[in-house]
Amino acid sequence: MENISSYYLMPHPPLIIPGVGKGQEKVIQSTIDACNKIGEEISKLKPETVVIITPHGPMFSDALAISNEEYIKGDFSEFRDFDTYIEGEIDKKFNEELISICKRENIPAANIDSNILKRFNRKFELDHGAMIPMYFINKYYKDYKIVHITYAPLSDIDLYKFGMAIKESAKNLNRRTVFVASGDLSHRLSKDGPYEYSPEGTKFDKTLLENLREGNVLNVFNMDKYMVKSAGECGLKSVFIMLGAMENEEVKGEILSYEGPFGVGYGVMSFNNELKNNGTLQLLKNMKIEKFNKKVSNANPYVKLARESLNHYYSTGHLMAKPSNLPKELSKEKCGAFVSLKKFGDLRGCIGTFLPTTDSLAEEIIRNAVEAATQDPRFPRVGEDELLDLDISVDVLSRPHKTIREELDPKKYGVIVIHGHKRGLLLPDLDGVDTVDYQLQIACEKAGISPTDEYEIEKFEVKRYKEGE
Known part of the structure; x- marks a missing residue:
């Protein structure tokens, strides 16, 4: 009945x-x-x-x-x-x-x-x-x-x-x-x-x-x-x-x-x-599984590496070694990189480095993918059962250089604000961040810098890679 x-x-x-x-x-x-x-x-x-x-x-x-x-x-x-x-x-x-x-x-x-x-x-x-x-x-x-x-x-x-x-x-x-x-x-x-x-x-x-x-x-x-x-x-x-x-x-x-x-x-x-x-x-x-498999199989090498890093870590408890069959730009170049995890369109974790801290971009992505899932203080640790629902993006950063407010564009450039030992970074082209003032405000808040402080500004560009694109 x-x-x-x-x-x-x-x-x-x-x-x-x-x-x-x-x-x-x-x-x-x-x-x-x-x-x-x-x-x-x-x-x-x-x-x-x-x-x-x-x-x-x-x-x-x-x-x-x-x-x-x-x-x-x-x-x-x-x-x-x-x-x-x-x-x-x-x-x-x-x-x-x-x-x-x-x-x-x-x-x-x-x-x-x-x-x-x-x-x-x-x-x-x-x-x-x-x-x-x-x-x-x-x-x-x-x-x-x-x-x-x-x-x-x-x-x-x-x-x-x-x-x-x-x-x-x-x-x-x-x-x-x-x-x-x-x-x-x-x-x-x-x-x-x-x-x-x-x-x-x-x-x-x-x-x-x-x-x-x-x-x-x-x-x-x-x-x-x-x-x-x-x-x-x-x-x-x-x-x-x-x-x-x-x-x-x-x-x-x-x-x-x-x-x-x-x-x-x-x-x-x-x-x-x-x-x-x-x-x-x-x-x-x-x-759902069919869509996931299609998304993963069509992924570019950057997000595919981040996905493989997460799968390896959750199955073994250890960071994976750098694969041997990677494109040269991943295996040889050194860059800062951010890995972002979204779940149902909402941010679930994001960790990155604005300057290279390892011997290759690949190792940067491998480590940052795991830390985005396990170390972002804003979110609880990602559970293994959530991996299927995550969408991954990788931002590869150019080297930052000093700039002034008038040269900024929140859609094109990310920013780093610096005051003494305090640093705050914000990636470009984020939802809802449409003005330079708002971009700098958020970056300052992240660093604990007062808007009235005299701070230095650096800008950088990113190449963003998304799953399924």
Whole structure:
């Protein structure tokens, strides 16, 4: 027996609440009508539990957060609506079952409460990503308990498996359950919108909604990384979890509404799935391994060496020796080099040298790759199980030379700031570092140099090599 009776994708624009929108909400009347339709449908299903996945609750980098007290409430005072509030009783038995399954399946998830959140200066409360779907549900039906979950930047496979765990929990408890994936689509649809415009935004919204409508689950997980990153969305991870909850179901989505008048995409969907015998999890795992193997096999010698260095270290516990069959520029030349590790687009470690400290560039890369994974003080040590999810880049540095502020370009040149024994280095062409002043500010902060100090500046160029390029 399948106990999740229906699934929905719902947006969460605060202005959809009349006390926030104060008339502006009429611009997205189609979205309002679609959300009301979902509320009415849920009232007929009479679920005992509503599971909501949100991007705007207390988010942790290493675990999904499950709110776990008797009750939870929130309001829209942040958006200058001091009258509207939402509250609900939490289904703690569901949470208990879900955590038990996550432990069994090694899915990183944790129950959170007021005491835990106090350590992070956060309140235990509903966020607008959960309150807005609940606002439309509560208009028609209130006899349910809530499971409030904030997603985390985990691997696609872990998010999918977490969705499977939600489904198993509902089945084990024999709970009539409704699943809501809360998330807005691209935030970069318009040059007049609140975020930087990207032409990839519209493409992302169309691609995601069409794949969900047509039930192309693998295609959802295989969307172009550049398009996804450029879109600036906050709903895809909610969708990944929802699709995991649909394991062994033939996905059949209906687009109830799509609008983007404020530069943000609001997609509303319902799903009327059918059971099938074969699941998708193994196909996703196979696709992930295939993509990884393709990425590694097409890698240039620089990042391939960094990858081999990590694999050797994690299998033996020792640094690998310099291979004998390397190109001359790796085996003979001496250069400073930085190795950067990213996981799901976020930095996971970066260590480097601005001048050569070994007898060859190859040895520089071999050592710095391992130190990026194990010695970067900003991050916990990379686990062996993370290697498959890492993207590696290698920056080879030219020799730095003295310069002045007027000769800098943060896209072309990296900088080194020097004051006495203090040195701070920043690589060029980093996301969000678009001005010379900001580049120097960050470099000074890294070195512990005051902006009012008189410091020397050196600049350098890099040749950047990325996996898959």
